[in-house]
Structure formats: structure tokens, C-alpha cells
Amino acid sequence: MANAPEKIAIGADGISASIGKSPILHGVTLQLPAGRWTSIVGPNGAGKSTLLRALAGLMPCSGSVHLLGRPLAQWHRGERARALSWLGQNEVAADDLMVYDVAMLGRLPHQPWLSPPSGTDHAAVEQALRATQAWDWRHRALGQLSGGERQRVLLARLLAVQAQVLLMDEPLANLDPPHQADWLLLVRALVAQGTTVVSVLHEVSLALQADDMVVMAAGRVLHHGACDAAATQAALEQVFDHRIHVRQLDGMWMALPSLQRKNNQGTKDVPA
Amino acid sequence: MSLSVARRGRWLGWALVAASMLLVPLGTGVGSVGLENLWPALWGDGSDSASRAARDMAWQIVWDIRLPRTLGAWCAGALLGLAGAVAQGLFRNPLADPYLLGSASGASLGVATALALMGGGAGMVGSAKGAAVTLVFSGHWLVRLGLTGAAFAGAVLAVLLTLALARGVQHTLRLLLAGVIVGVVLGAFTSLILLLSPDSLQAMQAFLLGSTGFVGWTSCLLMAGVWGLCLVAAWALSRVLDGLALGESTAHSLGLPLAPLRAALVAVLALATGTAVAQTGLIAFVGLAAPHLVRAVAKVPHGRLMGLASLMGAVLLAAADLLARGLIAPQELPVGVLTAVLGGGYLLWLMHRRTGPGGLL
Numbered sequence: 001m002a003n004a005p006e007k008i009a010i011g012a013d014g015i016s017a018s019i020g021k022s023p024i025l026h027g028v029t030l031q032l033p034a035g036r037w038t039s040i041v042g043p044n045g046a047g048k049s050t051l052l053r054a055l056a057g058l059m060p061c062s063g064s065v066h067l068l069g070r071p072l073a074q075w076h077r078g079e080r081a082r083a084l085s086w087l088g089q090n091e092v093a094a095d096d097l098m099v100y101d102v103a104m105l106g107r108l109p110h111q112p113w114l115s116p117p118s119g120t121d122h123a124a125v126e127q128a129l130r131a132t133q134a135w136d137w138r139h140r141a142l143g144q145l146s147g148g149e150r151q152r153v154l155l156a157r158l159l160a161v162q163a164q165v166l167l168m169d170e171p172l173a174n175l176d177p178p179h180q181a182d183w184l185l186l187v188r189a190l191v192a193q194g195t196t197v198v199s200v201l202h203e204v205s206l207a208l209q210a211d212d213m214v215v216m217a218a219g220r221v222l223h224h225g226a227c228d229a230a231a232t233q234a235a236l237e238q239v240f241d242h243r244i245h246v247r248q249l250d251g252m253w254m255a256l257p258s259l260q261r262k263n264n265q266g267t268k269d270v271p272a
Numbered sequence: 273m274s275l276s277v278a279r280r281g282r283w284l285g286w287a288l289v290a291a292s293m294l295l296v297p298l299g300t301g302v303g304s305v306g307l308e309n310l311w312p313a314l315w316g317d318g319s320d321s322a323s324r325a326a327r328d329m330a331w332q333i334v335w336d337i338r339l340p341r342t343l344g345a346w347c348a349g350a351l352l353g354l355a356g357a358v359a360q361g362l363f364r365n366p367l368a369d370p371y372l373l374g375s376a377s378g379a380s381l382g383v384a385t386a387l388a389l390m391g392g393g394a395g396m397v398g399s400a401k402g403a404a405v406t407l408v409f410s411g412h413w414l415v416r417l418g419l420t421g422a423a424f425a426g427a428v429l430a431v432l433l434t435l436a437l438a439r440g441v442q443h444t445l446r447l448l449l450a451g452v453i454v455g456v457v458l459g460a461f462t463s464l465i466l467l468l469s470p471d472s473l474q475a476m477q478a479f480l481l482g483s484t485g486f487v488g489w490t491s492c493l494l495m496a497g498v499w500g501l502c503l504v505a506a507w508a509l510s511r512v513l514d515g516l517a518l519g520e521s522t523a524h525s526l527g528l529p530l531a532p533l534r535a536a537l538v539a540v541l542a543l544a545t546g547t548a549v550a551q552t553g554l555i556a557f558v559g560l561a562a563p564h565l566v567r568a569v570a571k572v573p574h575g576r577l578m579g580l581a582s583l584m585g586a587v588l589l590a591a592a593d594l595l596a597r598g599l600i601a602p603q604e605l606p607v608g609v610l611t612a613v614l615g616g617g618y619l620l621w622l623m624h625r626r627t628g629p630g631g632l633l
Binding site: 056077078079080081082088091092093094096101105106108109113114141154 | 364366508511514515517518519521522524525526527528529567571573
């Protein structure tokens with residue numbers, strides 16, 4: 001973990017947020033180091049997506065968020081969009097857009113108003129579409145693609161921004177295992193180049209491949225530490241009610257489902 | 273395949289321009305007096321007074337009535353097609369209609385109020401039947417201007433009311449619901465006014481059905497000017513619509529200043545719809561169908577969709593106007609009836625295709 005303040009990509013200081021009248025986040029304080037991959041995990045309704053939105057400046061929240069050492073509110077809109085790229089979960093996308101045009105939208109923050117895409121823009125779009133193996137369908141409409149193929153196009157849109165900080169909410173939704181593995185390699189390569197990646201992942205085993213992990217429950221951060229630290233793994237097992245076990249397999253940490261039921265006292269029962 | 277997809281938009285554009293070039297001269301030849309009678313009169317030598325009178329009459333029919341009417345239908349269609357493309361992008365709903373923000377019901381209420389205030393006499397102007405058309409250009413242009421102004425003012429006020437009820441343009445769903453509420457309430461007021469002033473019923477009906485029959489050069493130029501303005505504005509704002517197509521949060525994360533740009537798009541929508549409705553009444557389905565037909569042929573970003581949907585709407589309405597005049601000549605159908613029937617059929621087919629086994633959704 002980095003301690004120097006210039007190494008923090010995103011910092012949250014006591015942020016609270018609500019959706020409608022129900023409070024979702026309760027004073028979250030978090031320092032996410034630059035040049036590392038942090039995954040956010042927690043049970044359903046823990047506030048993971050809301051936290052990611054708050055960090056991206058996409059929803060009003062109390063407290064303060066710092067991006068690369070500067071308060072988010074002080075960033076100019078376009079400048080922020082070039083530094084931070086966000087991919088949402090279950091965002092609606094028009095079926096009529098062509099794949100290439102979708103990826104090109106990632107270049108919007110780089111383009112002056114009304115000017116056509118430059119050579120750099122086209123190169124960035126091609127690189128992004130090739131990175132997610134979506135280049136072959138660049139002339140197809142989004143509506144003609146399967147869920148996983150669509151997700152790869154949306155990932156390419158995120159990559160085309162070429163931002164320093166990438167925030168992804170369930171980036172592996174609908175992806176098949178080979179493309180999940182490709183995504184892991186891609187994120188590793190990006191992080192090696194100095195990019196900061198923050199991802200909300202449902203699949204705990206995939207989340208364990210990150211550098212660091214933030215464990216959340218009920219709108220609070222329970223633990224933040226390296227994925228291979230025993231304390232992090234203990235927090236992870238605890239937040240999921242000990243219904244998963246973290247084990248090492250072929251040098252990788254995996255979460256395996258626990259098939260033992262618990263009674264109300266918390267002592268283990270024999271399987272039913 | 274890839275090349276053909278990339279070129280389709282351009283081909284569609286040229287095809288629509290060609291169709292327009294064909295429709296406009298055709299439009300001058302169809303109506304109660306056929307081209308076979310007009311043609312010799314137009315080029316008559318004018319040696320005697322009877323021939324001169326026939327020539328003047330023929331020129332008047334072509335120049336003062338049919339040409340502005342055909343061009344007017346083209347312009348109104350272009351405005352509606354553009355408004356439809358903006359509405360569908362803005363509300364991120366492929367079935368959105370330019371009349372959604374209450375502009376249609378507002379314009380109706382404006383016209384009904386004006387008719388009731390002026391009494392039944394104004395009815396002759398609105399009824400757009402054969403000889404009544406000439407009244408527009410003789411004595412009653414003030415009435416005509418009044419009705420147009422009332423329709424436009426009604427449309428703009430209704431859009432402002434919708435925006436006030438929706439408390440701004442940020443929430444698409446709230447905006448849609450407010451538009452529906454305004455539409456229902458203003459529609460009820462319109463019915464009430466018509467009940468109290470039965471004299472204006474016939475003229476009102478012509479407005480509600482939509483008609484290109486009383487479009488003169490002034491209306492034509494007005495619509496063309498507004499269309500040019502709206503097209504440039506919509507094209508300049510089209511990136512917002514592209515961004516919004518990926519969801520509101522994504523658009524926001526891309527650094528687009530959504531609130532002011534959305535307000536500008538709503539203004540374009542209201543101006544284009546209000547202008548078209550004020551000149552031609554409530555012409556159904558053109559605004560809804562034009563962007564769809566374009567998208568069925570070519571998947572283009574919103575920037576190009578604006579121009580293509582405009583051309584498509586223009587060709588649709590100019591063709592419908594031609595049919596309305598030609599189908600049962602020398603009588604004519606209100607063009608709104610024709611677009612409603614054709615558009616309704618198209619919408620049904622679209623619904624069937626969307627839900628059917630080979631559907632897109």
C-alpha cells in the first residue's frame with residue numbers, strides 16, 4: 001500500500017449518499033492507491049455501485065471526493081472525463097448505434113465541439129476494439145449482438161477514453177470464461193502501465209485476483225487491504241456470513257462456496 | 273457488407289434528394305385542374321384577352337397555390353422529421369413523437385380559442401376545400417395569420433407548461449408524464465371550447481386532421497427558415513444525443529453538460545413542432561415514422577440522422593400531399609387522414625416486427 005499522498009488516485013472522505021429518501025452510503029472514507037487494481041466486493045445492497053458512482057462524481061453526496069489529489073468539484077467537466085472513465089452496470093444502450101460509433105463516443109472528452117474525429121481518435125478506437133476482440137463487428141449495430149458481445153463493446157468504449165483512472169461496475173457481466181480471462185490480462189497490462197483500475201465484481205474469485213480489496217456491507221467499508229492478506233480474506237468470509245471459503249489453488253486465491261448451513265447461534269450444523 | 277453499411281446513409285440521402293426533386297414539379301401538376309389543361313394555358317401566346325386570362329389563371333394556380341403548397345408540405349415534413357429524430361434521441365425512446373411535450377394539444381387549444389373568439393366566419397379559411405383556399409390569399413390573411421399565431425403561441429405555452437410541471441428537463445420520465453398530462457388537460461379544454469362554440473367545429477376539424485391546403489409563400493418561407501435554423505442547431509447538439517444513447521450516467525461521465533444541452537434540444541423540438549403545427553395543423557405520424565424509416569435503412573449517428581430524417585419526413589409528407597390531391601381528384605382528402613392511415617399501418621407493422629420471432633427486440 002502506498003502512503004504518499006501523490007500516489008492516491010481517488011480519495012473519499014466521509015461520503016454519504018442516498019437514493020431517494022433511503023440512505024445508501026454512511027460516511028465512507030477510502031484512499032485508493034494509483035497504479036493498482038482495487039476490487040470492491042460485498043453482499044447485494046451493500047452500496048458498491050453507489051460508491052463507484054459517487055467516486056465518479058455521478059451522484060450527489062456529502063463529504064468530499066479527491067481525484068488525483070484535487071477535489072472532484074474543482075475539475076473541469078471535460079478534463080475530468082479525460083482523467084476518469086466509468087462503466088455502469090445495466091446501463092441502457094440504444095440498439096441502433098454501430099459498434100464503431102459506440103467506441104468513438106469514448107473519444108468525446110478529447111474532441112473539440114463540432115470537430116470530426118482525428119487520426120489519434122481513430123487509432124484509440126481501433127486499439128480499444130481490438131483489445132476486447134470486438135473489432136470484427138465494428139460495422140454491426142449494438143442490437144445485433146449478444147449480451148457478452150455488447151459488454152465487450154461497452155468495455156472498448158471505456159478503454160477508448162485512455163483515462164488514468166478506470167471505474168467499472170460489473171465489467172464481466174455476461175462474459176464467457178475465455179473473455180473473463182482476457183479481461184484479467186488486460187487489466188493487469190493496464191495497471192502495469194500505471195493505470196488505476198477500480199472494479200465492482202460480483203464474482204468473488206475474480207475479485208480476489210486484484211491487488212487490493214475493499215469489503216463493504218450496509219453502506220460502510222468493513223475492510224480495505226491487499227487481496228493476499230489473511231485479514232482481508234477473513235473479512236471477506238465474514239461479510240458473506242462464512243458461506244464462502246477462501247482457498248489457494250494453483251497459486252491463485254479462490255472463493256469456494258461453503259455447503260454447510262448455519263443455525264441461529266452461529267455454530268455449524270451438518271449439511272441437511 | 274461493411275462498406276455497403278457505411279455507404280448506405282449517403283445513398284439514402286441522395287435517393288431522398290432525388291425523390292424531392294421529382295415530387296416538387298409533380299406537385300404543381302396534380303389537383304382539381306390537371307396538368308394536361310394547365311400546360312397549354314401556361315405557355316399560351318396571350319394574343320387575345322381570353323388566352324391571357326387563361327394564362328394568368330394557370331400561372332396563379334401553379335405559382336400562388338400549388339408550388340407553395342407542395343414546398344410547404346415538403347418543409348412541414350422536414351420540420352416534423354427533424355423534430356421526431358430529436359424527440360426519439362432526447363427521450364431515448366424509439367416510439368417518441370414530436371407532439372409529446374404537449375405542443376400538439378397546446379396548438380389545438382390556441383386554434384380553438386382563436387376560432388371561438390373570431391366566431392364561425394373564420395371557419396371558411398380553415399376548411400381547406402377547393403375554392404376556400406383562395407380566400408386565404410384574398411381577404412382573410414389576417415385571420416389566417418391570427419390562427420397561425422394562436423397555434424404557435426399555444427404550442428410554445430404548452431411546452432413551457434410541460435417543462436414547468438416536470439421541473440426542468442433533467443428527468444426524462446417526468447418530462448414524458450408531464451407531456452401526457454398537459455396533453456389530456458388541454459385536450460379537455462379544447463373540447464369544452466368547441467362544445468360552447470359549435471360554429472368553429474368544422475374549421476377545427478380541418479386543423480386537427482392536418483392539411484397542407486392553405487400554405488402560402490409566407491408560411492413556406494417561414495418553415496424553410498426555421499427548418500434551416502433547427503437543422504444546424506440539432507446537428508451541433510447531436511453529440512449529446514449520441515452520448516445519451518449510452519445512458520444518462522455514461523453521457524455525464526463523458527463530460528457532456530447535460531442540462532443546458534437538453535434545454536437547447538427541447539427548444540429545437542418545440543420550435544420545429546410549433547412552426548409545423550401552426551402552418552399545417554396536426555399531421556400525424558410523419559415525425560414518428562421518418563426517423564424509423566431512416567434507421568431501418570442505415571444505422572447512422574444522430575448528426576447524420578438529423579439531416580436524413582428531415583429529408584425522409586419531407587419526402588413522406590410531399591408524397592402524401594400529392595396522393596391526397598390525386599387519389600379522388602378533383603376532390604381532395606385532408607393529408608392528415610392519409611398520413612394517419614399510412615402511419616398507423618406502419619406502426620402496427622413495426623410493433624409486430626419488434627415482438628415477432630424475427631423482431632429486433
